[in-house]
Amino acid sequence: MISVTTVSSFKDGLWQQNPALVQLLGLCPLLAVSNTVVNSFVLGFVTLIVLILSNLIISIIKPWLNDTTRIPAQIMVIATFVTLADLALQTWFFVIHQTIGLFIALIVTNCIVLGRAESFARRNSVGAALVDGLMMGLGFFLVILLMGFIREALGQATLFSQMHLLLGGQAEDWVVHLPNRKFLLVILPPGAFLVFACLIAGKNFIDERFQNNASLDVDRTVTGNTDVGKTKV
Amino acid sequence: MSTKIFKLTLLAFFCALALSLFNAFSHKKIVSNKAAFELHQLQSVLGNKAVTLQMESMLRYAIYEDEKLIGHLVKISTNDGYNGYLSLWLGISLTKKVLGARIIKHSETPGLGDKLDINISPWILSFNNQSLTSVIWKVKKDGGDFDQFSGATITPRAVIAAIHHALEIYEPSTNQPKVAQLRPLTEGRPK
Numbered sequence: 366m367i368s369v370t371t372v373s374s375f376k377d378g379l380w381q382q383n384p385a386l387v388q389l390l391g392l393c394p395l396l397a398v399s400n401t402v403v404n405s406f407v408l409g410f411v412t413l414i415v416l417i418l419s420n421l422i423i424s425i426i427k428p429w430l431n432d433t434t435r436i437p438a439q440i441m442v443i444a445t446f447v448t449l450a451d452l453a454l455q456t457w458f459f460v461i462h463q464t465i466g467l468f469i470a471l472i473v474t475n476c477i478v479l480g481r482a483e484s485f486a487r488r489n490s491v492g493a494a495l496v497d498g499l500m501m502g503l504g505f506f507l508v509i510l511l512m513g514f515i516r517e518a519l520g521q522a523t524l525f526s527q528m529h530l531l532l533g534g535q536a537e538d539w540v541v542h543l544p545n546r547k548f549l550l551v552i553l554p555p556g557a558f559l560v561f562a563c564l565i566a567g568k569n570f571i572d573e574r575f576q577n578n579a580s581l582d583v584d585r586t587v588t589g590n591t592d593v594g595k596t597k598v
Numbered sequence: 599m600s601t602k603i604f605k606l607t608l609l610a611f612f613c614a615l616a617l618s619l620f621n622a623f624s625h626k627k628i629v630s631n632k633a634a635f636e637l638h639q640l641q642s643v644l645g646n647k648a649v650t651l652q653m654e655s656m657l658r659y660a661i662y663e664d665e666k667l668i669g670h671l672v673k674i675s676t677n678d679g680y681n682g683y684l685s686l687w688l689g690i691s692l693t694k695k696v697l698g699a700r701i702i703k704h705s706e707t708p709g710l711g712d713k714l715d716i717n718i719s720p721w722i723l724s725f726n727n728q729s730l731t732s733v734i735w736k737v738k739k740d741g742g743d744f745d746q747f748s749g750a751t752i753t754p755r756a757v758i759a760a761i762h763h764a765l766e767i768y769e770p771s772t773n774q775p776k777v778a779q780l781r782p783l784t785e786g787r788p789k
Contacts (some may be wrong), residue, residue, distance in 0.1 A: 426609070434606050445613040449620055456624040459631040549709045 370493050373435065378500025385508040386568050390476040395509050396557040398468045403527045405513025407461055409466055411454070412509075413502035415446045416478050420486040420498030422446075427487050440473070440483045447473045461530045477505055508564065515560055518543055521550035616708060640671055643687045643700045644728075661689065661697070667770075669697055674764045678756035681705040683716070686722075688761055691771045695729045711753035721745060721754070725761055735762040 384390045391412070398408045407492040410548065423430075430438055451469045454462040461470070463545050481501055486494040516525055520541045529537040640651055640659060644767030651659045651671065655688025659671040669692055684704045699722050701714045713719040724744060725732035737754050746754050 404650065429605050431602060434602050438606060438609055441609060441613055445616055446618055452617075452620055452624055452628070455628045459628075459635055464637065552708060 370489070370495050374493070374497045374500045375590065376523065378497065378502075378504045378570075379507070380504075383504040383508065383568070384477045384480075384501050385505050386565050388477075388480075389490040390480060392466045392504055392561075394453050394471060394475060395505075395512065396561060399464050399509050399516055400552055401514035401517045401527060401559065402510070402513045402554055403461070403531055404465050405509045407454075407458070407470075407531065408465060409506035409509040411450050412475060412477070412498075413506045414473050415443065415450055415472055416481060416502040416505075418496040419443045419478055419482055420494040421491065421502050423482045424489065424491045429563035430487065435487065436483075439479060439487075443482065444473050454544060458531065464530070469560050472543060498583075511564065512557070512560060516551045516557065519545070519548045519560075520550075522547050639700070639702075640687060643698045645673065645690050645698055670768070670770065672764060672768070673702070673712060674760050676760040677754050678752070678759065679704060679706055680750065680752045680756075681707065682710050684753075684756060684760070686757070686760070688764050690765060690768050693729070694765055694768055695727055695732075696725045696761065696765070698723075699725045699757075701757075703726060706753050707750070710747060711752040713750070714753060719748070720759075730762070730765050735759075765771045 377385075382388060385392070385395055393407050394412070400407045419439075419442055423439055427443075445468070447470060450472070451462070451466070454466070481497060483577060485497045489497070514524065517526065521547050524541040524543065525539045528539045532539075548556075551560055637651065641647070643662065647663065649653065649668070650662045652662065653659050654670075657673040659669055661669045661671060666740050669690050671687055671689050673685060674688055675683065677683055682705060684701065684706075686699055686701045700716060703721060704712070704714055706712050706714060713721050718724050728761045733742065733743040735744070735758055737744050737746040737758065739751060739752060740755070741744055743757070744754060744758055
């Protein structure tokens, strides 16, 4: 059941080809709506759902798509799901919709969704497309959530503020007040860019570290000895 | 060619069908959500007192407490903010006292002018219970009684002037034509 494509979808979506940190897609909502944990969570989650559903439907209808009609068809499917998500938010989470409503509609323009539809869902089985949508969406979701944590903690000195908009009255007490001073810059757009840049740098750093360790291991197994770097007598 | 058009149209039909179905299901709830949200916002302007509001126009509501008219909620605006347009809801009692004020829309600088927002600072509450004669309607820097924000004087000045003007021209009479009552507030004010 777990095929090679599925495994590579896991690695690609979450790390190697992470849509936000590596492919640099979906930066508009990523930078604009990641100022608090609640906003990041809602936008990331809605993007994830739309990505999964659009991959699913487009993979199902792929026999009927051809070169001229496929782009309009894909956009139509994505726009439908985004509108449904928008209406759903207005029905069940109205106040959150007032806060980030514009960016829910803009998920249609999020290159991740159209990109995965065009490059993957259109050419792969329904199951593979589902997994791909899930992993790519999760990759984006985790990044935007992380940005939300960092920007809210540094910029507002709180965590989980406004959580009651999502979970109802009791969650109002979930607010964690942090002792640091509020660093205004991270709430503003330039600060979002800088935090994002630090995340990318962090990922590259981790990649390089693991690459160094991996190449040392390769030397050991090839030569059969542990005298790597020692001069031969 | 025609099969392509047909398939695309068919897809469009299904998309439209899905949207109409969901809309039919959710429309009422969304409308009531909107109304409740606006009402909640207006009530919070008055400090969540137990009142009923009756809409007279898009910019004016009559406030009834225990079936008696106690004042009006008016929506006022100004372009004199540091970054331009500011709008706020103002509750005025029949005796021309401020019942409450809340900023609706502004583009002021975060960290400086955004102290207008009640979630950031309680400054806007300093208007509560003030009348035309109870305070001097200027920032402290100009010889008045209202706090200014350090590093942002233009913003509070604009709000003070707007509220003062609204109090001046307020008419409790409720048989007014259903049209915006307040003239642009930049008209005729000393700069």
